[in-house]
Amino acid sequence: MSTTPTSTPKLNRVGLSVVDYRGGKTTLCAGCGHNAISERIIDAMYEMGVAPERVAKLSGIGCSSKSPAYFMGRSHSFNAVHGRMPSVATGAMLANRNLLALGVSGDGDSASIGMGQFVHLMRRNLPMIYIIEDNGVYGLTKGQFSATADLGSKLKTGVINDLPPIDTCAMAITLGATLVGRSFSGDKKQLHSMLKAAIAHQGTVMLDVVSPCVTFNDHEGSTKSYKYMKDHDEPLQEISFVPVFEDIAVEYDPGSTVEVTMHDGSRLRLRKLEEDYDPTDRIKSITRLHEAHDAGEVLTGVFYVNTQTPSFIDLLNLTEQPLATLPESVVRPGREVLEQAMEELR
Amino acid sequence: MATTDVALHEASGRLEPKRVVNNMSIQVATVNGSGSQSSNTVLLRSIFQMGVPVSGKNLFPSNIAGLPTWYTIRANKDGYVARKKEIDFVVAMNSETAQEDVMSLAPGAAVLYDEPLNLSSLRSDLIFYSVPYDKLVAPVCPEAKLRKLVKNMIYVGVVAKLLEIDMGEVEKAIRKQFAKKAKAANLNLSAVQAGYDYAASNLPKRDPYFIQRMDKTQGKIIIDGNSAAALGCMFAGVTFVSWYPITPSSSLPESIIEYMKRFRIGPDGKATFAIIQAEDELAAIGMVVGAGWAGARAMTATAGPGISLMAEFAGLAYYAEIPGVIWDIQRVGPSTGLPTRTSQGDILSTAFLSHGDTKHILLIPCSAEECFTMAQDAFELAEQFQTLVFVMSDLDLGMNNWMADPFHYPEKPIKRGKVLAKEDLDRLGGFARYKDVDGDGIGYRTLPGTDHPAAAYFTRGSGHNEKSQYSERPDDFEHNMERINRKFETARSFVPRPEVSTGKSKIGIIAYGTSHWAIIESRDQLRKEYGIETDYLRLRAFPFTREVHEFVKQHDRVYVVEQNRDAQMLSLLKLDLEPALITRLRSIAHIHGLPLDARSVTDELMTMEGK
Ligand SMILES: Cc1ncc(C[n+]2csc(CCOP(=O)(O)OP(=O)(O)O)c2C)c(N)n1
Ligand code: SF4
Ligand SMILES: [Mg+2]
Numbered sequence: 001m002s003t004t005p006t007s008t009p010k011l012n013r014v015g016l017s018v019v020d021y022r023g024g025k026t027t028l029c030a031g032c033g034h035n036a037i038s039e040r041i042i043d044a045m046y047e048m049g050v051a052p053e054r055v056a057k058l059s060g061i062g063c064s065s066k067s068p069a070y071f072m073g074r075s076h077s078f079n080a081v082h083g084r085m086p087s088v089a090t091g092a093m094l095a096n097r098n099l100l101a102l103g104v105s106g107d108g109d110s111a112s113i114g115m116g117q118f119v120h121l122m123r124r125n126l127p128m129i130y131i132i133e134d135n136g137v138y139g140l141t142k143g144q145f146s147a148t149a150d151l152g153s154k155l156k157t158g159v160i161n162d163l164p165p166i167d168t169c170a171m172a173i174t175l176g177a178t179l180v181g182r183s184f185s186g187d188k189k190q191l192h193s194m195l196k197a198a199i200a201h202q203g204t205v206m207l208d209v210v211s212p213c214v215t216f217n218d219h220e221g222s223t224k225s226y227k228y229m230k231d232h233d234e235p236l237q238e239i240s241f242v243p244v245f246e247d248i249a250v251e252y253d254p255g256s257t258v259e260v261t262m263h264d265g266s267r268l269r270l271r272k273l274e275e276d277y278d279p280t281d282r283i284k285s286i287t288r289l290h291e292a293h294d295a296g297e298v299l300t301g302v303f304y305v306n307t308q309t310p311s312f313i314d315l316l317n318l319t320e321q322p323l324a325t326l327p328e329s330v331v332r333p334g335r336e337v338l339e340q341a342m343e344e345l346r
Numbered sequence: 347m348a349t350t351d352v353a354l355h356e357a358s359g360r361l362e363p364k365r366v367v368n369n370m371s372i373q374v375a376t377v378n379g380s381g382s383q384s385s386n387t388v389l390l391r392s393i394f395q396m397g398v399p400v401s402g403k404n405l406f407p408s409n410i411a412g413l414p415t416w417y418t419i420r421a422n423k424d425g426y427v428a429r430k431k432e433i434d435f436v437v438a439m440n441s442e443t444a445q446e447d448v449m450s451l452a453p454g455a456a457v458l459y460d461e462p463l464n465l466s467s468l469r470s471d472l473i474f475y476s477v478p479y480d481k482l483v484a485p486v487c488p489e490a491k492l493r494k495l496v497k498n499m500i501y502v503g504v505v506a507k508l509l510e511i512d513m514g515e516v517e518k519a520i521r522k523q524f525a526k527k528a529k530a531a532n533l534n535l536s537a538v539q540a541g542y543d544y545a546a547s548n549l550p551k552r553d554p555y556f557i558q559r560m561d562k563t564q565g566k567i568i569i570d571g572n573s574a575a576a577l578g579c580m581f582a583g584v585t586f587v588s589w590y591p592i593t594p595s596s597s598l599p600e601s602i603i604e605y606m607k608r609f610r611i612g613p614d615g616k617a618t619f620a621i622i623q624a625e626d627e628l629a630a631i632g633m634v635v636g637a638g639w640a641g642a643r644a645m646t647a648t649a650g651p652g653i654s655l656m657a658e659f660a661g662l663a664y665y666a667e668i669p670g671v672i673w674d675i676q677r678v679g680p681s682t683g684l685p686t687r688t689s690q691g692d693i694l695s696t697a698f699l700s701h702g703d704t705k706h707i708l709l710i711p712c713s714a715e716e717c718f719t720m721a722q723d724a725f726e727l728a729e730q731f732q733t734l735v736f737v738m739s740d741l742d743l744g745m746n747n748w749m750a751d752p753f754h755y756p757e758k759p760i761k762r763g764k765v766l767a768k769e770d771l772d773r774l775g776g777f778a779r780y781k782d783v784d785g786d787g788i789g790y791r792t793l794p795g796t797d798h799p800a801a802a803y804f805t806r807g808s809g810h811n812e813k814s815q816y817s818e819r820p821d822d823f824e825h826n827m828e829r830i831n832r833k834f835e836t837a838r839s840f841v842p843r844p845e846v847s848t849g850k851s852k853i854g855i856i857a858y859g860t861s862h863w864a865i866i867e868s869r870d871q872l873r874k875e876y877g878i879e880t881d882y883l884r885l886r887a888f889p890f891t892r893e894v895h896e897f898v899k900q901h902d903r904v905y906v907v908e909q910n911r912d913a914q915m916l917s918l919l920k921l922d923l924e925p926a927l928i929t930r931l932r933s934i935a936h937i938h939g940l941p942l943d944a945r946s947v948t949d950e951l952m953t954m955e956g957k
Contacts, residue, residue, distance in 0.1 A: 020799075053801060056640070056794040069804060069816065076794035078639060079806040080632070081658050087588075087624065087632025088639070094620040095586055095642035096795050117632070120625040319616035323585040324641030324793060328760045330618050331583035331643070333609045335755045341577055341605070342752040345567035 013049035013245055021046045023071040033185035033211030034064050034133045038071040040188065041102070044195035045072065048243060056092055056099045060085040060114060063140045064106035064133035064211070075102075083114025086121035089128055090312075096322035097313050100199070101128035108138040111147040111166045118168070122175035122204055126312040129198045129205045130177075132168055133185075135213035136224035143216030148208075154221030168208050170289040173282055173304045178203035180285075181302040184229050185211040190300060193239040193268075197302070200243070200262040203311045210298065229298065236277050236301030237270035260305050270302055279305050366554045368398045368423035371430040372505070374437040375447050376498070379411025382439070384523055384534070385498035386417040390747060391519035392502075392511050393421050394568060397560040401427035401863075402747040403941055408593070408685045414443045421557060424870075427749065428863035429941040435509075435555055437501050438463060448472065456553035458504060473553045475545075477504055482544055486536045499534045503541025508549065509557045513542060567714075567750050571743035572647075574714035575673060576601035577753065578721025579645060580610065583760050584671075586644035587621040588633035590652060593685050594741035595675040598647040627652035631659040634670040638663070639805060641765070641793040643725050647673035650692050651682070653699065660734055661700025662807040667780070667789070667830070669728035669763065671721075673737045675744040678939045687939030688741035690859055690909040696736050697888055697918060703827060707735045707837055708888040711743065712862040714750040716886075722756055723842055729763035730840065731788060731833050740909070742860045742941040764790045771798040779803040779814040780826060787832030834889060841887035844894060848881040853955075854901030856894075858885040858915060860941060861907050867944035868951070876952060885915065890922050898927045905951055907934040909942055 009017035021042045026035050045055070052074035059065035061082035068077045080088045085103055093101050110118045110132050121130065136149040145153075148168065149161040172180045179201045183191040191209060198205040210229055212218045218225040223232075237258075242248060244265040252259065252269060258279060260268040270279060278284060285304045292299040319326070372389070376382040383404075390402045398421050407413035420430050432452050438444045438459040445468065448457055453471035466474035479497045487496040506516050516538055524531035575598050579587075589599040603621055610618050620637075624630040630646040637644035648656070653674050663670060676692050678684035698705055707727055709720045720737055728735040766777055771792070777800070780789045789812075792801040803814045810826065811817040848854075857865045862884050872878040883897045898904050898919070906916040913933035920928050934950050936942055 051797075053797050053799070054795060058636075074799050074802050076792075076802045077804045078636070079804070079808070080635075081662055081807065084628055084632045084659070087629040088636035090622070090629075091586065091588070091633035091636025091638070091642070091644060092640040092794065093636075094622070094633075095637040095640035095644070096793070099640070099795050116625055117629055120629065316620050317615075317617050318620060319612050319614070319618050322641070322795065323618065323620060324637075324795075326583075326585060326618055328583060330612065331585060331610070332581055332756070332760065337609050338577075338581065338753060338755050342567055345569050346565075346752075 012046055014051050016046070016052070018042065018046045020074060021052060021072050023073040024069050026067070026070040028063055028067065028070070029215050031214040032063065033135060033213070034067045035070070036185040037131065037133055037191070037209055037211055038067050040191045040195055042071050044192055044199060048196055048199045049245070050100060050199060054098065054100050056101050057104065058085045058089045058092065058101060059104045060106070060109035061140070062106035062109045062138065063213075064104055065109055067133070068104050083109050083112070084117050085109070086114065086117035086130075090121065090124070090126055093126055093128060094313070094316070094318070095324040097318055098322055103128055103130040105130065105132050106139070107132055107134040107136060107146040107148040111168055119171065119175055122172045122177040122206060124312040125176050125178055125203045125309055127202050127204070130207070132206075132208045133211040134168075134208050134224065135211050135217050136222065137213055137217045139213045139216060143213070150223040153223040156216065156219055165293070167289055167293065169206065169303055170286050172204075172206035173286050176204070176309070177206040178306040178309050179205040179302070180304040182208045182210070182298075182300045184233055184300060185209055186226060186229060187233070187300065190235060190239055193241045194302065196241040196243065197262065197266075197268045200264050200266040201307070202263040203306075203309060232296070232298045234292070234297040234299050236274050236299055236303070237272055239302060240269045240271075242267040242269065260307065263307055268302070268305065279303060282306075364554050365556055366434075367556045367558050368421055368560060370421055370434040370555045371432065372419045372421070372435040372437065373433045373447075374417045374439065374501070375443050376415055376417070376439045377411075377442070378407055378409050378413045378415045380439070380498065381495035382415075382417065382498045385502050386419065387747070388499070388516065388519045388523055389502050389505060390419050391522065391568065392506065392515040393419065393557055394563050394749065395515040395518060396512055396557060397563050398423065398557055399425045399427065399562050399749060401749065403429055403742065404746060405940065406686050414440050423560060423562070425562065426863070426867045426944070428867050429943045431943040431945040435553065437505065438465060439498070439501070456555065458501060458508070475504070475508070475549045477501070477541070477544060482540045483537065486540050487533060492533070496533060496537045499537035500541035503538035503543075504545045504549070506538065507542045507545035508551060508553065509555055511557050512559070563749060565752065567752055568747050569714045569750055570597070570745055570747055571711070571714050571717045571739055572598040572675065572745060573601040574717035574750065574753070575721050575737070575739065575744070576605055578718035580605050581756055582643065582722040582725040584643045584645055584725065585619050586634070586637035586642040587619070588624045588630040588644075588646050590624050590627050590630045590648065592649045592652055594677055594745045595647040595649050595652070595673060597745060598673055598675065627655040628659070631656040631670070631672070634672070635659055635663050635668050638668045638670040638728070639794070643729070644669075645671035645673065647675065649675050649677045650679040653692055653696055657700045660706065661702060661704050663734045664700065664704045664706065665702075665807055665830070666805050667732040667791070668734075669732050670734045671724045671728050671737065672734055673739060676738060676740040678937075684939045686741070688860070688909065688941055689937070689939065690738070690740060690861070691911075691914070693738065693908075693910065693914040694912070694917060696738065705834060707731065707733065707841060708738050709735060709842060710738045710858045710886055712859050712884065713743070714748045715753065717743065718753045720842065726761060727837065727840060730761065731837055732763060732791060733833065738859065740860055764788055766790050766792050766796075768796055768798045768801070771796070771800055776800040778812045780810065780829070781812040782829050782832070786836045787829050788836070838889045838891055841889065841891065843891050844886055845884040846882070846893055846897060848897070848900065849879060851879040851881045852902040853878065853880045854897055854904040855880050855882045855907060856885060856897070856904055856915070856919070857882070857907040861909060864942040864944045864947050865907060868947040871944055871948040872951065875948070876957065878955070888918060890919070894919070895923060898923055898930055902930065903932060904930050905932050905934050905954070907942070907947055909936050911935060911937045
């Protein structure tokens with residue numbers, strides 16, 4: 001007796017196949033780093049077994065901010081206004097604390113027009129994943145420099161950037177984000193592990209992902225090109241992630257590896273490539289980032305992780321049920337309350 | 347700066363000794379930060395407790411301490427609560443403004459002044475009373491650093507004696523004011539008594555003004571519009587508030603915080619709301635939009651400068667169809683303008699806030715009662731029409747104390763609009779977010795987190811079709827915009843209707859918001875003084891309802907009275923009315939930043955009538 005060789009799709013722990021995490025067909029340029037990041041998000045969400053219905057995708061305006069249309073079509077999504085997705089995300093998360101908020105922004109969207117909202121999001125430690133797809137330019141408006149462009153970096157037109165870049169990771173750590181790292185859209189393995197850790201984390205996750213713009217910033221003289229990244233990428237660690245539901249006991253050497261237990265019990269393992277880097281030391285990690293800039297290195301990896309600080313939801317002492325769907329009996333106080341309020345005013 | 351221009355007024359026989367009972371305007375001129383607020387509230391409440399209708403208006407500078415401030419209490423037996431143009435009784439405590447305050451009074455007015463100010467030589471046609479406050483305060487208040495505050499209570503005692511305000515009521519008002527601080531209450535009481543005693547033995551009554559017990563305030567409350575709005579929002583079931591401090595709106599969210607902490611913490615000790623002080627108004631509205639999208643009853647409160655910052659998001663919310671409530675407590679613009687003065691200057695810019703074809707529902711309360719009820723209307727309409735609703739209050743309403751009837755408990759259940767839950771999707775199989783299924787222009791939405799594979803849709807401000815898919819097709823864009831316009835047309839029959847009082851007059855008056863209080867008084871003046879009857883329509887919302895068109899049709903001349911320069915509401919009316927009717931509209935507009943008074947309206951209307 002022979003079995004028909006149909007390839008049954010592999011299902012994750014919520015019974016979905018990877019196809020259930022796909023979105024619309026991308027309209028971004030072929031080879032755009034943003035597309036690769038979308039792929040990694042799909043894989044990470046699928047492997048972590050996140051129900052797509054629980055995810056709220058949020059973005060600002062830009063090529064990067066368009067990308068949520070191209071993954072996870074079964075999740076609600078909100079393409080907001082330029083630079084102001086953080087406020088929309090804040091409102092949405094507080095309205096429904098059960099959501100998993102995934103924000104996608106660009107370097108223009110976050111580091112220029114959106115800087116005000118970016119810094120305040122970081123400081124609130126709102127539970128959400130915030131990804132900056134960082135190409136050093138405004139892709140959608142045809143290639144002007146952004147505020148993350150490196151000093152001396154050159155546009156196709158020959159224009160040289162003569163202002164220093166903003167390091168969004170150093171900023172995020174300074175301001176209070178609790179999981180901060182940098183990766184590269186071309187580093188499949190590193191980005192994949194970091195995204196999984198991001199999904200497990202409960203607090204603001206800020207990932208700056210260098211994501212080359214093949215159309216406007218991938219040439220000789222650009223510091224955000226594929227080639228430049230291949231030559232200058234300095235990973236701090238080799239990252240692996242053991243989800244809580246995969247009960248694998250793998251030996252590791254505490255001397256060379258830092259293990260962080262995430263909120264849900266998953267474990268983030270960072271095998272040190274730089275001996276005395278400590279991702280739980282806030283001050284030193286900021287210093288190291290600034291040193292790297294001066295040395296012309298592009299550091300990648302998990303820069304900072306802190307699973308102790310309470311999230312914004314904890315600080316607000318929110319009731320367990322989403323605010324959005326609280327019944328009238330809870331949100332409208334009784335007659336006696338109005339009577340009391342009136343009496344006080346007589 | 348004086349707050350009145352009475353130079354124009356005739357003496358009109360006010361020097362004759364007569365009794366003027368329950369009809370006066372008392373103005374207290376002090377220095378900002380000197381703590382006169384408590385004294386003025388005690389004075390206001392004492393009169394109120396005697397059953398005499400009152401209103402209190404604080405005219406304050408944009409400053410924390412040191413600049414002049416005036417508080418006006420109007421007591422009026424007929425129930426008029428608008429600002430009265432003429433001041434009858436001045437309590438002059440501020441050396442900086444005393445001269446001008448006195449010079450601007452009409453003959454016959456009374457002046458109570460701090461002895462060292464030596465004002466009595468300024469004019470011979472006023473009635474002066476001088477009080478040595480410093481001498482009186484020392485014995486009652488041994489603690490020198492409290493004297494500056496306690497001094498203000500002395501004038502309460504003097505005024506009580508001169509106007510014959512019942513001291514029992516003054517004591518009651520003080521006990522209420524210092525409810526939790528018995529020591530402070532006693533200290534203040536002895537200061538009042540010292541003033542009273544001083545007046546009794548040293549100040550023979552020479553002015554004609556008296557307060558006499560009536561029964562016109564029985565059961566009523568005193569509240570500012572912002573607190574009334576806060577209560578309204580709480581009973582409307584608000585769950586999300588974001589805000590950025592700005593006068594005159596801050597006290598609205600601050601009052602919500604107070605009430606919600608007391609009455610909206612669940613039995614488990616957890617909050618059934620989130621209130622966020624945002625980093626600016628761009629974020630405040632962004633949070634409202636995010637929370638509204640995710641299903642919360644979300645709101646923010648601001649003033650003109652904040653409204654300007656919210657413009658882009660307002661367009662997104664309009665086009666992506668997201669509910670939210672925005673309170674605009676209007677103040678004087680443009681720019682920072684007069685930040686502590688009242689205005690109705692944001693009507694046009696808010697009605698069309700944002701780029702492209704946008705227009706918004708506006709609700710316009712005139713009273714504390716309406717701040718309470720319209721808070722509920724606003725949330726209901728926002729969720730019914732899936733759009734922003736702006737509540738256009740103003741500084742006069744929001745920050746001043748008003749008499750009000752006790753608020754009625756909302757009898758209608760909360761309705762959340764067209765939201766599909768998982769069970770609905772199980773039944774329907776799917777949905778198209780922007781499809782006009784019911785012919786009213788309003789589509790069905792789902793909330794993020796709805797546990798159904800067909801629940802999700804993509805919310806965007808860029809062109810989209812019925813399924814909310816990206817589209818640049820001309821027909822998709824046109825259909826969508828026409829449908830959204832249909833919602834607005836539908837809203838005409840759901841927004842609060844105007845309040846109309848019509849008789850047979852050819853003259854109509856249209857006004858809105860706090861102008862109302864001047865209008866009712868002005869109509870009486872026109873009738874009594876000139877024998878002119880007028881009809882009146884008080885607008886309560888935009889878009890305009892059928893009654894508005896009818897009203898203009900029924901009158902030869904329609905005076906649109908408002909507190910801005912450019913006749914903003916009149917301009918909105920022009921866009922809505924049949925062309926033939928437009929020429930009937932005439933503008934009476936005021937922009938001085940002071941609450942509108944009846945006399946100005948009467949005078950201007952008579953001039954325009956050619957009389
Ligand atoms: C208020 C406003 N100003 C300007 C723009 C125009 N604009 C659209 S995208 C963009 C820059 C996007 O750059 P980035 O966030 O880096 O995204 P990328 O396209 O590079 O992925 C700008 C300036 C806009 N949409 N809104
Ligand atoms: S322009 Fe650049 S950023 Fe935009 S899609 Fe093309 S490659 Fe990507
Ligand atoms: Mg960019």
